[in-house]
Structures are given as C-alpha cells and as structure tokens.
Ligand code: SAM
C-alpha cells in the first residue's frame with residue numbers, strides 16, 4: 001500500500017492521535033476556564049483505535065503520538081499504548097502529557113511499549129507554574145520526569161510555551177537544569193487559537209528572539225533529522241540537554257510538515273488551523289473496512305493546503321489545542 005503524500009511532495013509518517021478532549025489543568029493559553037464538556041463525550045474506543053492504527057500503519061505511518069486533552073486521564077491509557085506498540089509497523093510510540101500521573105505510572109507505560117514522552121512544564125518556578133497552569137502540581141510533575149528517566153526512557157522532552165510577561169525570564173533557569181540532565185527542551189511559540197486576539201497579543205513572544213539568545217551563548221543549530229518535523233534543534237558542547245524551537249510563524253514552517261492529526265472523536269485534521277475535521281469514524285467500526293478507510297485517507301490528502309494562514313489571523317476551527325492535541 002502506498003505512503004500518504006500530498007500534492008506538495010510531503011510524506012506523512014507521523015500521526016498525532018487524540019484520545020480525549022478532557023483535561024484537569026487550566027493552562028491560560030489553552031483552557032483558561034478548565035474543561036467544559038460540549039455534546040456527548042464519546043471518544044474513540046479501543047477497537048476503533050486499533051482499526052485506525054492498523055490503517056495508518058498500512059500507508060506509511062511509523063510514529064504515533066497519543067495526545068489530548070490530557071491522554072493519561074483515560075483509564076485505559078496503558079491499553080491504548082499496548083495497541084499502538086503491538087503494531088509491528090509503528091516504530092515509535094510517544095505521548096504528550098501534563099505529567100500529573102507520570103510519577104506513578106512511568107514504568108507501567110514503558111513496559112507497555114511507550115518510548116517517547118513529552119511533558120509540558122511551562123516554568124521551573126512553582127509559583128509561575130501555578131499561575132500558568134492553574135494547578136499546584138509542579139513538584140509532582142518534576143517527580144514524574146525523574147521517574148520516566150529511571151523507568152528507562154532514554155530522553156524526556158519537556159515542552160514549554162513561551163509567554164511574554166509570564167515565563168519569559170525563565171531561560172537561564174531552564175538552561176541550568178539541562179546542563180547535566182538529558183532533557184530535550186522544546187520552546188513552543190504561542191499560537192493564536194479561537195480564544196481570541198487579546199491574549200495572543202499580550203503574551204506572544206517571537207521564537208526568533210530566543211534563537212538569537214541561544215546562538216549568542218554558543219548553541220548551534222543541528223542538521224535536521226527526519227523525525228524533527230518543523231522543529232529547529234540546537235545543541236551545546238557543555239550541556240547534556242538539547243533545545244528545540246517550534247516557531248509556527250517562521251518562514252517555511254509548513255514546508256517540513258510530516259504529521260497528520262486525528263481528533264478524539266475520529267476526525268482527520270490535515271492541519272491544526274485551516275479546516276474542519278474530516279469524518280473517519282464511520283470507517284473505524286470493523287476491520288473489514290480498512291481498504292475503504294485507506295482510500296479515503298489518500299483522497300483527503302489531496303486536499304491538504306501548502307501552508308496555514310495564521311499570519312492573517314486565520315485560526316481555523318481550532319478553538320483551543322486541547323480539542324486536537326497540539
Ligand atoms: N495535555 C497535554 C499537555 O499539555 O502536554 C497534551 C495536550 S496539549 C494541547 C499539547 C501541547 O500543546 C502542550 O505542550 C501545550 O503546551 C501546547 N499548546 C496548547 N495550546 C497552545 C497554544 N495556543 N500555543 C502553543 N502551544 C500550545
């Protein structure tokens with residue numbers, strides 16, 4: 001079966017699969033008022049997930065990231081990890097989490113086949129962490145990162161959204177932390193969502209400023225790896241950790257796009273920002289629908305646009321990233 005490819009020659013070997021919209025944090029840039037259910041909470045079942053993973057694995061997907069909302073809120077999260085890791089075509093099973101259950105479950109998830117983990121830590125100052133996430137769980141999350149490193153995860157990635165007037169003074173603290181710890185730190189530029197312009201304009205910090213600061217301190221840009229996607233990665237001879245910058249507003253950001261997204265209710269999103277989701281769920285009900293599902297995936301890929309239109313303030317249908325997994 002042929003690899004998923006769009007009209008601009010981009011190949012898609014990476015799927016971000018959301019398994020829930022629910023979240024227990026209230027990050028000010030994502031769910032400032034916390035999660036409020038809309039409509040029926042009927043997220044993908046284990047058998048639907050199995051059919052989805054199977055179809056994507058037949059069209060070249062090699063890496064699946066389980067995301068949300070907060071994916072680890074699902075009671076069957078370990079079963080989901082196992083379904084993905086049992087598929088021989090999927091080489092990498094990853095998740096992105098706010099880390100609040102990591103200390104207790106890192107070993108269990110590793111044993112089920114999870115190999116990459118991104119933990120969101122927007123500040124190393126517990127007070128600022130609370131101010132940004134609305135949760136007093138800094139120590140718990142940091143214990144989770146230690147537990148992941150002990151459980152066997154080779155490296156842990158830490159995501160931090162850069163916010164003007166909030167965590168923008170934290171760079172020295174982050175750098176100090178990764179001097180002797182094998183953390184891949186990923187600074188994500190704030191993206192405008194349906195939450196509105198005001199928040200964005202008040203807190204958006206250009207990734208290019210951080211890039212300039214890093215380069216002036218001896219960090220150098222690494223040669224891009226197939227797995228990097230749109231991230232720009234930096235390393236420094238005196239540091240065990242590395243730094244990645246995700247700058248969605250940078251020129252050519254979309255040129256290296258290698259990912260597709262499926263929402264927790266089974267809709268395919270060709271981009272985070274430009275269109276409404278395309279229904280897949282009707283074809284996730286039986287294993288004998290695989291050929292039809294694959295045909296639909298190929299047909300939809302032809303619709304993928306060359307770039308997002310964030311620069312024009314067009315944020316698409318994505319009200320917040322918890323609904324589609326970031
Ligand atoms: N709840 C999990 C977490 O926070 O890690 C997974 C889902 S969350 C939507 C995935 C990532 O998207 C997180 O690292 C989060 O910081 C990031 N994110 C959410 N809203 C964002 C925004 N408006 N701009 C940039 N990154 C955002």
Ligand code: SF4
Pocket residue numbers: 023024025026027030031068069070098120321322
């Ligand atoms: Fe929840 Fe993640 Fe959104 Fe924070 S960024 S509110 S942890 S989904």
